[in-house]
Amino acid sequence: MRIACFALALFATLPAFAQDIAVRIRSARPFGYFVGDLIHARVDVSSPANATLSRASLPKAGALSGSLDLRDVELHETSENGARLWRLDLTYQNFYVALDVREIEIPGFDLTLLTAAGAETVKVPAWRVGVSPLREITPQKQEEATDYMRPDGSAAFVDEATPRHFAIGAGAAALLALILVARDRAWPPFQMRKARVFSALANEFSAQRIASGGVDFGALTQSVHRALDRANGATLLSADLPAFLLRRPEFAPLRDDFERFFAASKERFFSGQQSSNDFRAEQLAQFVSALARLERSG
Amino acid sequence: MNDTFPIVEKLADWRERALEFEREIQKAVLGQARVIRLVTICIFARGHVLIEGDVGVGKTTLLRSVSRALGGDFVRVEGTVDMMPSDLLYHTYLGDDGRPRVDPAELLRLAETLPVFFFNEINRARPQVHSLLLRLMAERSVFAFNRVHHFPFLNVFADRNMVEREETFELPAAARDRFFMEIPMATPDDEDARRRLVFDPAYYDTETLLERVKPGSLDYRKIPEVARAIQTEVNSSEALERYVLNLWRALVKPNSAGVSLPDVDVGSLIKGGASPRALAALARAARVRAWLEGRDYLIPEDVRDVFIEVMAHRIFVDPIHALRGDDIVKSLCHAAFDATPVP
Numbered sequence: 001m002r003i004a005c006f007a008l009a010l011f012a013t014l015p016a017f018a019q020d021i022a023v024r025i026r027s028a029r030p031f032g033y034f035v036g037d038l039i040h041a042r043v044d045v046s047s048p049a050n051a052t053l054s055r056a057s058l059p060k061a062g063a064l065s066g067s068l069d070l071r072d073v074e075l076h077e078t079s080e081n082g083a084r085l086w087r088l089d090l091t092y093q094n095f096y097v098a099l100d101v102r103e104i105e106i107p108g109f110d111l112t113l114l115t116a117a118g119a120e121t122v123k124v125p126a127w128r129v130g131v132s133p134l135r136e137i138t139p140q141k142q143e144e145a146t147d148y149m150r151p152d153g154s155a156a157f158v159d160e161a162t163p164r165h166f167a168i169g170a171g172a173a174a175l176l177a178l179i180l181v182a183r184d185r186a187w188p189p190f191q192m193r194k195a196r197v198f199s200a201l202a203n204e205f206s207a208q209r210i211a212s213g214g215v216d217f218g219a220l221t222q223s224v225h226r227a228l229d230r231a232n233g234a235t236l237l238s239a240d241l242p243a244f245l246l247r248r249p250e251f252a253p254l255r256d257d258f259e260r261f262f263a264a265s266k267e268r269f270f271s272g273q274q275s276s277n278d279f280r281a282e283q284l285a286q287f288v289s290a291l292a293r294l295e296r297s298g
Numbered sequence: 299m300n301d302t303f304p305i306v307e308k309l310a311d312w313r314e315r316a317l318e319f320e321r322e323i324q325k326a327v328l329g330q331a332r333v334i335r336l337v338t339i340c341i342f343a344r345g346h347v348l349i350e351g352d353v354g355v356g357k358t359t360l361l362r363s364v365s366r367a368l369g370g371d372f373v374r375v376e377g378t379v380d381m382m383p384s385d386l387l388y389h390t391y392l393g394d395d396g397r398p399r400v401d402p403a404e405l406l407r408l409a410e411t412l413p414v415f416f417f418n419e420i421n422r423a424r425p426q427v428h429s430l431l432l433r434l435m436a437e438r439s440v441f442a443f444n445r446v447h448h449f450p451f452l453n454v455f456a457d458r459n460m461v462e463r464e465e466t467f468e469l470p471a472a473a474r475d476r477f478f479m480e481i482p483m484a485t486p487d488d489e490d491a492r493r494r495l496v497f498d499p500a501y502y503d504t505e506t507l508l509e510r511v512k513p514g515s516l517d518y519r520k521i522p523e524v525a526r527a528i529q530t531e532v533n534s535s536e537a538l539e540r541y542v543l544n545l546w547r548a549l550v551k552p553n554s555a556g557v558s559l560p561d562v563d564v565g566s567l568i569k570g571g572a573s574p575r576a577l578a579a580l581a582r583a584a585r586v587r588a589w590l591e592g593r594d595y596l597i598p599e600d601v602r603d604v605f606i607e608v609m610a611h612r613i614f615v616d617p618i619h620a621l622r623g624d625d626i627v628k629s630l631c632h633a634a635f636d637a638t639p640v641p
Binding site: 234266268271272 | 533535537635637
């Protein structure tokens, strides 16, 4: 759109090294630029259809001199009357502080076209634009020295309420997220959550396929004892059972199972008597599953 | 073995008699079921007892009841600072003819029929007296009148004065280790028992009270034989023995067993005690407890039930903790039980 407004073509078709190659430079206007203004220019390079423009040869954005920068380079490829057209949109910025109306030079550059015959260099020539001062050199005489100065600009009013509300909201959201993460990771103070010892044991039993038999009943009973010890916080003997169930009332519905378990353990480890392991192992697995269920609900 | 066989056959009957014995004692001694159970264990384990209790809680009544229920004699002496060993053995007096006489003292005279010898306030007596008592306790014999006197049925019950410190001689560690149990005897917590002790006239007169106890519910002359049979017949499994050994290690090397106490470096807490004799006494007491509970095998509860009374007075802590009394040892025992897994 911007280029479509161009009113003046600075240069007509220029002869190039090859007969079919032409370069045109167009600009919005050739004068009237102040310090800081952007200067838009379009460079059209016509070439044979089989020619290719080497992108490596395009001018690089950056400072061209102490008072002129090349800000932007855009390349568009199109066709025109059967020839290939390379359209180069260049944006310069003028930093020359002019004290009078004068022309400055926009430096030329070289482009490389790759054809079937080989690489050809296309020269884009330098061109000139007119720049103007912002004000007259000697201002009209003022009575007060301060009259030569522009008044300070007033500070823009910034409403603090919205950013403050946003900050408070974001802080609350961050705190909530931190709490959720801490709970998930069992960071303090959430590390005090009771360990689910029976659930872990039930999973272990499940992995070992206890109910299918063929396991060491003594070792299983000992692992249940150790889990009970952990749940109690100290070694749990059968005589401690009433006090334990008072402290952990969630297990009270299993009082009969506890008593059967301790009786079986006592018989196995202290009386020297043995009985059917498989049947007991199945009961043991059910006991641990029930403990795990109550532990999760407790 | 042939001698003990008939007793072994009748151990169940003897258990009934032991429970009957406890019930008889409870007729005279109110609200002390736990103390009576421990005394019964000591009698059937043939162990000497150090009773620790406040004045007037019924220690003498208890021991006289025990003596009456056992059917034997009862001797009581009071420890004093000027007591000498000879005072226990000899009775010196002037005869009718005005000449000095030396006869056996009551202890020596009743040697053959004495199941209960109560030494009150043992720490008021001098170490010389303690020495004689240790010999009497360890060997159940003394040397007097140029011969050895045997006390085949003797159980020594001693009481410590825990109130005063003046003119007292604390029992040395070796002497405390000779006592099978140290049984604390306190005023009953039960409100009804307290009310009856204060307002029921039956408890004002000890002699009347003792008449409630049926004499000879146990035959004290059979006790040594029954005690041997109990130790033979009550079994300990490998798991139980491993448990007791682990407890032992937790006591003498608490750090290695993960035992800890708040504000105390347990690594330097124990300076001595917990001897093999102590652990053997623990096993003996636990076996009697199992027998009284109607089992012929030991369970961890048997060990734990008698542990403090058998072990606590045999564990000696660093002097820096001694002023805290026995509480720190009891705390260590409880921590050892909490940290020692079973089975």
